[in-house]
Amino acid sequence: MPSLLINADDLGLTPGVNRAIAELHDAGCLTSATLMATGPAFADAVPLARARPTLSVGCHIVLTDGTPALPSREIPSLCPDGERFRPSLGAFIRDLMLGRLDESEIEREATAQIRKLQSAGLAVTHFDTHKHTHLFPAIVRPLARAAQACGVRRMRNPFEPAWSAALGGPLRALQLRALHRLVNPFFDQFAPHAFALPHGTLGISATGHLNSASLAKLLDKMMATTDEAPDATWELVTHPGYNDAALDHVRTRLRAHREVELHALLHTLPQLLRNQPTLRLISYSELGVPEGNPAA
Numbered sequence: 001m002p003s004l005l006i007n008a009d010d011l012g013l014t015p016g017v018n019r020a021i022a023e024l025h026d027a028g029c030l031t032s033a034t035l036m037a038t039g040p041a042f043a044d045a046v047p048l049a050r051a052r053p054t055l056s057v058g059c060h061i062v063l064t065d066g067t068p069a070l071p072s073r074e075i076p077s078l079c080p081d082g083e084r085f086r087p088s089l090g091a092f093i094r095d096l097m098l099g100r101l102d103e104s105e106i107e108r109e110a111t112a113q114i115r116k117l118q119s120a121g122l123a124v125t126h127f128d129t130h131k132h133t134h135l136f137p138a139i140v141r142p143l144a145r146a147a148q149a150c151g152v153r154r155m156r157n158p159f160e161p162a163w164s165a166a167l168g169g170p171l172r173a174l175q176l177r178a179l180h181r182l183v184n185p186f187f188d189q190f191a192p193h194a195f196a197l198p199h200g201t202l203g204i205s206a207t208g209h210l211n212s213a214s215l216a217k218l219l220d221k222m223m224a225t226t227d228e229a230p231d232a233t234w235e236l237v238t239h240p241g242y243n244d245a246a247l248d249h250v251r252t253r254l255r256a257h258r259e260v261e262l263h264a265l266l267h268t269l270p271q272l273l274r275n276q277p278t279l280r281l282i283s284y285s286e287l288g289v290p291e292g293n294p295a296a
Contacts, residue, residue: 002226003233003280005198005287006265007032007156008240009060009128011049012039013250016242020262022048024240025055029265031283034060034128037113038067040250046120056283058126059114059152061143063133064092065251069112077102078109087251089131096136107142114150126284128156132204135159137185148194153289156235157197158204159186163221165205167214196289199232207239208254210261212268219272223279233287240265 008021011033018041024030035045035057049057063078064085072079077100079085086092095101110127117124127147134140135158147155202222206214222234241247241258248255273279 001231001278001280002223002229003231003282004222005032005233005235005282005284006030006238006269007034007058007128007235007284008238009034009130010036010039010239010241010252011057011060012036012042012045013252014041014241014244014246015044016244016246017041017240017258018045018048020240020242020258021055022052024262024265025052027266027270028281029269030055030238030240031281032056032058032126032285034058034126035117035122036060036062036066036130037069037116038062041246046122050121054283056125056285057117057122058128058154058284059110059117059124060130061110061113061127061134062130063106063109063139064089064131066130068109069116070109075102075105075109077105089133092131092133093136096138101138103138103142106139107146110143110146111149114146114152118150123285124150124152126154126156126287127152128158132158135186137188140186144195153194154196154284154287156237157199157201159200160202160204161200161225163225164200164202164218167206167209167217194290196287198235198287199229201235201237203237207237208257210238210257210264212264215264215268216272219276219279223276226278233282238265 008030010017011021012035021033049055065087066085068075072083114124134143202218203210238261239254239258240262243256243259
């Protein structure tokens, strides 16, 4: 029987994002979320998450387009302006390729972000990254060390199958083919027995385009793969929220579309799930960690 994790990124970004995530979980349409340790609405998100013990809360590790948990002077390679991370993914990747990022600083910053969530009384079940930066071996390597040190044993598999990426159009399909050269190096960076990951991730290419129609297509295509992967666990990446005044004060390309995703998940997903009785919704906390190691 196939399983589906539905994870919302950007918990802690704004109160409107937090409220949307809470409403979706309460309605049974979302199982997990990843919290930004230094998000502007972190303090608002913590009691919301603690009040929902069935919501699996992970750490949305931010290394670009945000502020660090550590003093910036302690991680100078990550904060070249002396205050914040690089504002764009392009600048981050450029400097990563040029060897300008210190892996030990990445590990310390990731540890600080995870520990901040744990210190707030949250059981951190998994991690992913803002802008999916852990696609790159030099990033996932220190992040895996940080997560293990914090007792976190589950992570997002950042690679998307071609049938999901097709929703992003021809350019995204070309980018996907290029990124798939990183698949083997990615899995070589951490002990395969140490982490649990979903079979793959859906909806990354559909970010900014995930609506009722594309959601239905994703689930249909996912269920069509059950013959070759009958027991696969997939993660659906979502970015729901309310396009309110608070969202105007943060850097994000997703504004009005957050409400489109919220509507699709809240009003279309239940019917789609009723049409797929063999599909099981699970949270990240239910994703079994490999045996022989201490549980998260």
